[in-house]
Amino acid sequence: MKLNGAQILKTLLERQGIRILSGIPGGPILPFYDVLQGSSIQHILARHEQGGGFIAQGMARVTGKAAVCLATSGPGVTNLLTAIADARLDSIPLVAITAQVPQALIGTDAFQEVDTYGLTLPITKHNFLVRSVRELLEVIPLAFTLAESGRPGPVAVDIPKDVFLATEEDVSWPAPGGRTPTARAEDEPIDHLARLIRGARRPVLYLGGGIVHSGASMLARRLSESQDMPAVATLMALGTLSPEHPLFMGMLGMHGTRATNTLLEEADLLLAVGARFDDRATGKVAEFCPRATIAHVDIDPAEIGKIKRPFHSIVADAGDVLGRLLERLAPTPRPEWSTRARELRSRHPVYAPPRTEDPLHPVNLCRLLGEILPDDAIVTTDVGQHQMWVAQSYPVRRPRTLLTSGGLGTMGFGLPAAIGAALAAPGRRVACVSGDGSILMNIQELATLAEHDLPVAVLIMNNAQLGLVRQQQELFYGRNFSASHFHAVPDFAALARSFGLPGVRIEPGKDALARLREALAHSGPIVIDIPIHDGANVLPMVPPGAPNRVMIDEREPALTPA
């Protein structure tokens, strides 16, 4: 039988097990949309390609499997780039399929031609320009294999229109691509690491997103418990240990607590697993963990020694190493050290005014959300103060239940990622915590949300500001508030209604919490606008470039919302 490139692509994606993909059509990709209509794959029509990219990311972040998004040539591609770059920095498996002008026109500045290969090269794990229909059969499974294997990441596949239309006789289907196993670590370096742990009096486990990608959260918790070894997490690893766990010290770095950063100052062994010593986590690198021997386990050899030269390193899958460490190590109580950790934690909690005084204080809001939402709820955030408040105070109890743009820090991530999460995890409650700045960056996806009627609650912490920018200006730019205040803020509840969604504004006052609970009890989509005080800061905070021990954490006076 004769099939064209579009039909072949459709079948290859079906064979990959893709059930849902997102995108927006346009000229050169129309041959593919033409065959998609009769496919088992559900297409989610985003309202902006960046939204489509983040919808796919939401699916990938929840499932750990590569998700697919589509864009047409030219502006479709340039709109999608941010979501691809974001996937790269957070190691999210994404297969971005873009259409290109016909090969005969490539290089002629044809209508809607852009150098997709050149644009995606520095922001993908790998990228392809497919030159023939036969190449598709090789490239598509390979794209999934590359996206999911080793350290996951985005792969871009650019397909010229003529390749969609060209035909092939008697196609023999390749095996679907997918995660290939990583080579098992040697015994010797694991023995050595076990010796380092045995010899340590004040060891700390430093967990990064790699733990989540490896599915090794349980092993990380068991190692921490068996060795009485407190654990700290990066933003990407929140949920590995639940916040109630006595050995869990929460997030480290710029917006970590004084307890966490002090513990790291005192550590004599730092075991980094699946973490990359990002500057937001380490502060001034030269002064990070000054007393500790550093051991680094990562699946990506290029991460070893990139920022900090470790004393000992293993290139392997986190789960492989943690599991085999556990076999080698007898449970070892370190009562003095774990007591010290607990004592630091109780001495330096994240500050919030009493709930009765200020129920809509952002920290209180995050805690309340933790009480209302079920443990398996998925929370997405945008970028700014609200994101850091969630990271500090929302109790993330399971891996893959906090989806946030960590590496690129992309405002506009939250809403489409929440849509993707809801699509990938039917039956689960999803909440997107956003700011009044960020939500406007992909607000058009409210239409997508309304169309699919997904259980996503969008909570907007509304301070009429680019809050995190205002905070930096307050602390580091002599209160020169340049371009950080909005002089026009939309009525978000009315905006939601105009998209066909329920919308409420929680006015401060006695019944504020009751109204918030009521709004969240609603099981379908809803937009909840919550005015918060415009002077609230995320504290503590390490000034950019300073060592983590330098923390600004003056207590805020109890504030009443404006």
Place this chain on the structure above:
Amino acid sequence: MNTTLLELIVRNHPGTMSHVTGLFARRGFNLDAILCVPQADTSTSRMLLLVANEPRLEQVQRQLERLHDVLHVRQRSDLPHDVFERMAPVWSTLSIAAE
């Protein structure tokens, strides 16, 4: 300047060169000279890169190894470090011939 030669075996297709040179530009590594010749089987090419011998060299090498189109990387300290200088006269001759 203190330099080193890196030898790469790469997949021979149009994008490979951009992947390799892009990596140097993006990560701020120095790349002083390149020679690229297809191997006998034509599906792969051999590349010789003249790079600064700085502490980040090991990092450069790891980043190169991570590229899908790069199959093999090794340092060639056994080669005369002035290979590219030696090639210059040959090139000059070719240029004159072309004029």
